[in-house]
Amino acid sequence: MxxxxxxxxxxxxxxxxxxxxxxxxxxxxxxxxxxxxxxxxxxxxxxxxxxxxxxxxxxxxxxxxxxxxxxxxxxxxxxxxxxxxxxxxxxxxxxxxxxxxxxxxxxxxxxxxxxxxxxxxxxxxxxxxxxxxxxxxxxxxxxxxxxxxxxxxxxxxxxxxxxxxxxxxxxxxxxxxxVDTSFFSPSDKLSVNRKPIVLFFGRMLWDKGIGYLIEAKKILEAENIDFTLTLVGEPDESNPSHINLDQLKKWEIDGLITFLGYCPDMVEIIRASDLVVLPTYYREGVPLSLIEAASVGKPIVTTDMPGCREIVVDGVNGFLVPAKDSIALAGKIRSILLDKELRVSFGKKSRERAINIFxxxxxxxxxxxxxxxx
CATH class of the missing domain: 3.40.50.2000 (Glycogen Phosphorylase B;)
Structure with a gap:
């Protein structure tokens, strides 16, 4: 055949x-x-x-x-x-x-x-x-x-x-x-005391909700909640919703993000993060980025959109928020960053869902x- x-x-x-x-x-x-x-x-x-x-x-x-x-x-x-x-x-x-x-x-x-x-x-x-x-x-x-x-x-x-x-x-x-759950697996290294890392990885598109993520970052900064917002991926210039490099560099100069561009070894970057976020309003299938994040055992905040709600069960392995709502997004990021036990619990459930479903x-x-x- x-x-x-x-x-x-x-x-x-x-x-x-x-x-x-x-x-x-x-x-x-x-x-x-x-x-x-x-x-x-x-x-x-x-x-x-x-x-x-x-x-x-x-x-x-x-x-x-x-x-x-x-x-x-x-x-x-x-x-x-x-x-x-x-x-x-x-x-x-x-x-x-x-x-x-x-x-x-x-x-x-x-x-x-x-x-x-x-x-x-x-x-x-x-x-x-x-x-x-x-x-x-x-x-x-x-x-x-x-x-x-x-x-x-x-x-x-x-x-x-x-x-x-x-x-x-x-x-x-x-x-x-x-997803290869053996490769995308949790780290056995002990966590170190450092600033929390919130990770977005995927194509740099406005439709992925990155603008709302930036607004959420500003809201939390005003509350003195300190964390690093890391963006990984490339602008997709064939897509009319792409975010250009000048905008990404400006956000980095303003101290809002750490922009890494394309990175081939995503598993280590996911392992190093504390929370993975995808505030998309794009019509996803099932986002591979969230499947990989779940497999590594990370809590997730994403939007209540087709494909995303297949990965995240609200209040079980992360939170679902309305699309285009930076206030709700900031609130759920805050809840996870300030509660280590919740992060651990959500991460374990994410890993279970990846193994059993994806x-x-x-x-x-x-x-x-x-x-x-x-």
Whole structure:
């Protein structure tokens, strides 16, 4: 059996789908990875996967380049003759499904890992028009009995069913992308007396609620609650909501944040933190950052949004706050920073949830069952 994973970028595959691809390989699949070629393609090939360059760009908007993307995928599928195609994220799901249907791939599996910035409530005519167009494209692309759709949270699944994009019979709910709980594990080092660290890691987007996090930091500073707010990640310039480097540097000069940029060794950074925060109002799937934080055994403060509430049970392993509410956010950060016993209790429950719900073995097993389901 052969499977083709269609991704937008190599680093996303390595960070989020490598465990699944290795599990598919172990289950007997010949694995082909189709992605926009970068310097990381050799790292993907090193795992014994065949690598194919799609030439697709995340930010491409020209209609002719989009049609070429579909044609390019069609040619790849015709040449590779896979038994299963697994498309991941918005453009691969739409373009990959159309191409796989045209090339008569027997099974097409699509992962909807969040709805993205297009589906954030917005009053602008342009954003609403794009949303209508995307829904139409989804309906067209997914209109086949050969297609199965995996959702990472029930809100997204129910939304797609309510909009008649897909139906309940070909919809599957698998929470998250899976985490290596052995690697992302709590530290056995004794904590030292130092200033508490509140950590945000992910793309530097306004939609991730970073502006509200900065306001919460100011509120707590005014109360003389001293802590370091550490931001890790890069601006995503292809996203209209990206925060530019000048703004990040200004916050750092003002003493509001410590900005580390991209860091490859996230597990040690998470271990060194006391609390992980994600005040997003972005339509997440299930945020990998929070899954990794839970696996390391950290308390979490996040928003009561789809995907986030699958990780955090309010008052059990962290707190859920309303989106775009810096006062509520500051209040919950305060509660955790000032109560060491609560931090320890929340951290233990986070670790339990990661092992029991989000472990890579659980996610991979359920996904491979979808591949094999007739």
């Amino acid at each position: 052969k499977i083709v994973f269609v991704n937008v970028e190599d680093h996303m595959f390595l960070n989020q789908r490598l465990n699944l691809a290795l599990a598919a390989q172990e289950a007997g699949f010949e694995v082909v990875v189709a992605s926009n070629k970068s310097e990381l393609h050799t790292a993907i090939s090193a795992y014994g996967f065949k690598y194919v360059d799609t030439g697709n760009k995340r930010e491409g908007k020209n209609i002719f380049s989009q049609l070429f993307s579909i044609y390019r995928l069609y040619k790849i599928f015709r040449y590779e003759k896979p038994d299963v195609v697994h498309n991941i994220s918005i453009k691969p799901v739409i373009y990959g499904s159309i191409a796989a249907r045209l090339s008569r791939v027997p099974k097409i599996v699509n992962l909807v890992n969040g709805l993205g910035y297009v589906f954030i409530q917005h009053k602008s005519f342009k954003r609403m028009a794009i949303k209508v167009a995307v829904i139409g494209l989804y309906r067209f692309a997914l209109a086949s009995k050969r297609i199965k759709v995996i959702f990472q949270n029930p809100d997204d699944r129910d939304y797609f069913i309510s909009k008649k994009i897909t139906c309940i019979n070909n919809s599957y709910l698998i929470l998250g992308s899976g 472990a890579k073995e659980i996610v991979a097993k359920r996904t491979i069952e979808v591949y094999l389901d007739d």
